[in-house]
Amino acid sequence: MGRIQRTLLIVLLVLLAAAMGFAQSPVKLVYLSKWNTGEKTQEIINDAINEYMKDNPNVTIEPIWAGREANVKLMAMVNGGTPPDFYDEDPALIENSVGKSGLMVDLTPLLKNTKAWDQDKKVWDCFSKGFFEPWTYRGQVNCMPIQQYLTVVWYNKTMFKTLGITKTPDTWPQFLDVCEKIKKAGIAPIGLDGGVDFYNLYYFSHLADRITGMNGLKKAIYDKSGNSWDDPGFLKAATLVREMRDKGYFIKGFEGYQFPAGQIDWAQGKAAMLLIHTYMPIEVKDNLPDGFVFGSFPFPSVPGGKGKQYDLTSIVGGVGIMKTTKDVNVAFDFMKRLASKKVQTRFAQEALNVPVIVDVALPDIFADLAAIMKKQTGTFTDYSGGPGQFEPEFAQAIMYPLVDQLMFGKISPADFIKQVKTKAVDYWKKKG
């Protein structure tokens, strides 16, 4: 071999090695998650991470299963100069923490321009039209939802059949009739963990929106003048809540039920209905008596109200990418798998989550929910806590304490509205 040939061969080998090195340059990403080890959702995300690393040997994704205090861990990581690449949480929590602080990547262009992992369309188009609207903050999408939790009224179909209730209520008067019938049968109509203040808000928030129009309560909360609280719809909602209490429709002693005692009692047939998100079935699945069949119906409409029966409220869980990520494209390349049909089907079938993308079948226990979703007329922000709150300080300082007092019979509906209004005005004055 001549000198020139040898030189060329060496150059070629060097170039090849450099090209291989470039193509295979290792990337290490950190995935901070709100899930705990052992939870079904955690297992599915973990499997997706492992599969991705198998398909992309140059990528290492290190998961941190921090549980529901992931935000505390995130704060320590950010302040310690070692922020994660992914943050897996509720969009409102992401916005209130790192979103507002400008630390999250706007996912909009990535969602709109990147092809889905196992579908021949863009990731954005895998979601239903308008899906991202409630999770868009300041024109920016901080996180891609991967689980969805709709709020419906749950009941045991077998129990309803035994009680002779053949049709679920569509309207508030029908709902009250059902409550009365159940109460006469010696069963508590409604189960409730009254120790959780945001669960106590559920009835007022749903009634307020059904009467004043969807997100009417949200608008009132953000009304700095407080005048929105003069809308008689809010007083009516508070009065209807009080009527439910006074008629004894909530399970006896609900004020002292500490989570999850109330929903376990419901599952065991001590109460007939439970207004809660779709994350509940997996929480109670080990406490169900024989013959239990999940049934659900949307929160009833109120005659004369502006909110429709099939306007549903929802919370979601999702994943965002922090701006400090080592490689945003690799990060999104992995993330889009979580919104794939394959992973979403596992979320639905194994973790009993409502899928975030269209055309994924719901598990059998969500048969009623599938029918509800076919008639769905809109998705709206949920108020009642969940993993996030759009105005958490308002909720903690004003809504929760006052709703507790209304629910526990400590103040009248009129006092409730009066105090909410006064405190709301003070709150916004303080905020400037």
Add this chain to the structure above:
Amino acid sequence: MLRRKRILVLLVPALVLYLALFLFPAVQSLWVSLHEWTGFTAKMKWVGLANYRELLHDELFWMSLLTTLKVLFIGGVLIFFFAFLFTFFLQAGVRGRKFFRAVIFYPNVVAPIALATFWGFLYNPRFGLINGLLRSLGLESLTQTWTGPDLIFGSVLVSLVWTYVGFFLVIFSSGADKIPEDYYDAAKIAGANRLQMFFHVTIPLTWDVLMVAVVLWIITAIKLFEFLFAFSGGIAAPKPLWTNAVYMFVLSFGKRVAIFRLGYGTTVAVTMLVLIIAFTGAARFAMRRERVEF
């Protein structure tokens, strides 16, 4: 002189650790409390004393301060009363003294979250042991919603007393065990009964231990968090259980409804530090006695 210098040199590592791990964070907390800060940005916004002015008009702060003080004083009185009572009986020559002491101390080796869950089940309005017992005794009318808004504080206080009595019993007993038998013998010869011996021999000779116990309780009570937070199943502690520590957590980190006002939350933390310094100082002043050596 040389010996003093050597002691000073030996104290330096401890002093450095103390300054780095306690004094520096404490001063930094004071600094953070003068800012508006989410905890996620490099820069904090200077607001001066605005956070402290806000505290003055913050209903939740005053409510949580009242709860903290109720835990401190009502809880403290009950815990010390029962700890003294058990110490008295155990010092009175009960057989199996170590066994009883271990049993009473036992809650302290269990995680607060497990204890809170256990008590939650005891108090459950429908299937809880307490209401169940009352029903089985035909006392249905006495059953209560123990964890309802009106009774939850008292119910939790009972469980706190149950938990901490053992801890202070062990501290008192360890002090009492060191008292030479001669003192009791002399008291017996002088005609003192057991109660008189307890008040005139045991307590005066364990006064230093008692003072340490009071300081420990002040710190524990003002910082009390996990047990109260876990009592609601770890989702959201009911408002009657909000101490300053719980409120600080809600403001700074929260859980499912997080506020992320770390600057304001730190202001609450500073008030807790002030409370601890004020109460421990007051307790030490009120309990100062001439040192008894034996």
